[in-house]
Amino acid sequence: xxxxxxxxxxxxxxxxxxxxxxxxxxxxxxxxxxxxxxxxxxxxxxxxxxxxxxxxxxxxxxxxxxxxxxxxxxxxxxxxxxxxxxxxxxxxxxxxxxxxxxxxxxxxxxxxxxxxxxxxxxxxxxxxxxxxxxxxxxxxxxxxxxxxxxxxxxxxxxxxxxxxxxxxxxxxxxxxxxxxxxxxxxxxxxxxxxxxxxxxxxxxxxxxxxxxxxxxxxxxxxxxxxxxxxxxxxxxxxxxxxxxxxxxxxxxxxxxxxxxxxxxxxxxxxxxxxxxxxxxxxxxxxxxxxxxxxxxxxxxxxxxxxxxxxxxxxxx
Amino acid sequence: xxxxxxxxxxxxxxxxxxxxxxxxxxxxxxxxxxxxxxxxxxxxxxxxxxxxxxxxxxxxxxxxxxxxxxxxxxxxxxxxxxxxxx
Numbered sequence: 249x250x251x252x253x254x255x256x257x258x259x260x261x262x263x264x265x266x267x268x269x270x271x272x273x274x275x276x277x278x279x280x281x282x283x284x285x286x287x288x289x290x291x292x293x294x295x296x297x298x299x300x301x302x303x304x305x306x307x308x309x310x311x312x313x314x315x316x317x318x319x320x321x322x323x324x325x326x327x328x329x330x331x332x333x334x335x336x337x338x339x340x341x342x343x344x345x346x347x348x349x350x351x352x353x354x355x356x357x358x359x360x361x362x363x364x365x366x367x368x369x370x371x372x373x374x375x376x377x378x379x380x381x382x383x384x385x386x387x388x389x390x391x392x393x394x395x396x397x398x399x400x401x402x403x404x405x406x407x408x409x410x411x412x413x414x415x416x417x418x419x420x421x422x423x424x425x426x427x428x429x430x431x432x433x434x435x436x437x438x439x440x441x442x443x444x445x446x447x448x449x450x451x452x453x454x455x456x457x458x459x460x461x462x463x464x465x466x467x468x469x470x471x472x473x474x475x476x477x478x479x480x481x482x483x484x485x486x487x488x489x490x491x492x493x494x495x496x497x498x499x500x501x502x503x504x505x506x507x508x509x510x511x512x513x514x515x516x517x518x519x520x521x522x523x524x525x526x527x528x529x530x531x532x533x534x535x536x537x538x539x540x541x542x543x544x545x546x547x548x549x550x551x552x553x554x555x556x557x558x559x560x561x562x563x564x
Numbered sequence: 565x566x567x568x569x570x571x572x573x574x575x576x577x578x579x580x581x582x583x584x585x586x587x588x589x590x591x592x593x594x595x596x597x598x599x600x601x602x603x604x605x606x607x608x609x610x611x612x613x614x615x616x617x618x619x620x621x622x623x624x625x626x627x628x629x630x631x632x633x634x635x636x637x638x639x640x641x642x643x644x645x646x647x648x649x650x
Binding site: 503504505508509512519522523526527529530533534 | 572574576577579581583585588590592
């Protein structure tokens with residue numbers, strides 16, 4: 249039986265014990281949207297949260313598979329008896345950054361996946377953008393760090409939108425369609441309690457304090473989003489969000505030329521893809537409605553975006 | 565000037581974006597500069613000829629301010645590497 253003949257199994261089908269054995273041994277093969285990833289780790293602290301967050305993902309079995317992402321996370325101890333262990337991210341046998349405290353292992357692994365995708369996935373135009381879908385229309389939320397993109401994305405997927413990604417707007421240049429890569433969504437600092445209150449059913453991983461981005465907790469993507477991760481969709485709306493404390497709600501349609509400029513500068517690999525990126529951004533901006541959103545009240549922002557989808561471009 | 569084959573255009577109303585293949589650069593142009601680049605400078609010509617042709621298209625013949633604006637646009641296009649003196 250070849251890998252392609254193997255019936256689809258979820259990570260949870262392994263059970264917790266076999267999951268830990270694979271992660272610490274031959275590696276865990278898991279499908280992340282369009283990518284096949286092999287994860288390895290000897291870090292005991294990461295096993296339970298990783299199993300919790302990844303249990304619904306497609307398990308990739310079979311010796312004849314080719315994986316396009318390989319990540320390792322290993323424990324580094326200077327003094328065996330002291331509890332000062334660190335973890336080292338390993339990508340293709342190299343450590344791309346300094347070791348970090350073992351308590352941050354889950355965050356390090358997730359950042360590592362982002363890093364590898366951003367550096368390698370150049371068959372896609374990669375926008376630094378959240379992306380969610382409803383009624384076969386994708387809403388892109390391109391934004392810079394600190395703009396509340398992940399919080400807004402997490403809220404949307406707990407109000408009926410399908411998660412594509414909180415981090416990558418993956419656009420296929422040949423078709424202009426967005427492709428899902430639903431992964432755990434890292435809430436930061438105050439956003440953790442905001443989402444706990446907004447969506448009590450949200451499944452959060454452990455709270456990780458004192459990271460370089462503050463306190464982090466990852467939200468598990470809804471199971472339905474993970475299972476539909478092979479379904480692409482056209483981009484219908486592009487909304488540039490910015491959370492601002494106490495701000496009144498602002499929702500303005502943008503000039504296409506401004507949206508072009510913001511989208512092109514937002515992409516991870518616009519210059520690398522060259523003409524292909526230009527024509528892809530041209531198609532996205534030309535075919536989608538483009539808005540600027542400033543908000544402080546999450547409920548009102550969600551209501552507005554739901555209305556946008558319900559009325560197909562006419563905000564309520 | 566840049567060969568027309570070297571340029572890829574995006575048009576949004578009166579706003580234009582052009583991608584210059586040899587340099588890999590994207591430029592944002594107003595309508596007058598885009599018109600100058602896309603239609604007037606398809607053949608080599610001097611600045612006066614370019615201004616006269618554009619003035620004719622834009623019904624601005626004899627307008628000194630218009631000619632000055634064209635001169636500035638040409639300088640801008642040269643600075644961007646989209647046209648060159650020959």
